[in-house]
Amino acid sequence: MLQSLLAAGRDLFxxxxxxxxxxxxxxxxxxxxxxxxxxxxxxxxxxxxxVWLCGKAVNRLSVWSGKKKEPAQTAETAAEEDxxxxxxxxxxxxxxxxYYADEAGTCEFKVKRIKRL
Numbered sequence: 001m002l003q004s005l006l007a008a009g010r011d012l013f014x015x016x017x018x019x020x021x022x023x024x025x026x027x028x029x030x031x032x033x034x035x036x037x038x039x040x041x042x043x044x045x046x047x048x049x050x051v052w053l054c055g056k057a058v059n060r061l062s063v064w065s066g067k068k069k070e071p072a073q074t075a076e077t078a079a080e081e082d083x084x085x086x087x088x089x090x091x092x093x094x095x096x097x098x099y100y101a102d103e104a105g106t107c108e109f110k111v112k113r114i115k116r117l
Contacts, residue, residue, distance in 0.1 A: 084114055088114075089114055092114055
């Protein structure tokens, strides 16, 4: 059996079915591999494009449906709803800034909202 696999000049036959096994050269196998890579990458690119297109369609449908997003709540309206005066907010921010100034040397802390618990 090993000799039949190494024989380059003879046609090979499958023992169970009796069909001829075609001989494929190295250049032909490289061509098949290259075609496989090209088809795979084109398929991946098409899938990416289809997902991108679906995302655009969903965004347009959400705009057309009339659903408007509510504006974000600002710090002033949040403070007014919680009943915290401006003086108390400034005092809390100053205390936090003083605390963090002693620890790290630079204060990068920003207070966006103060909420009463």
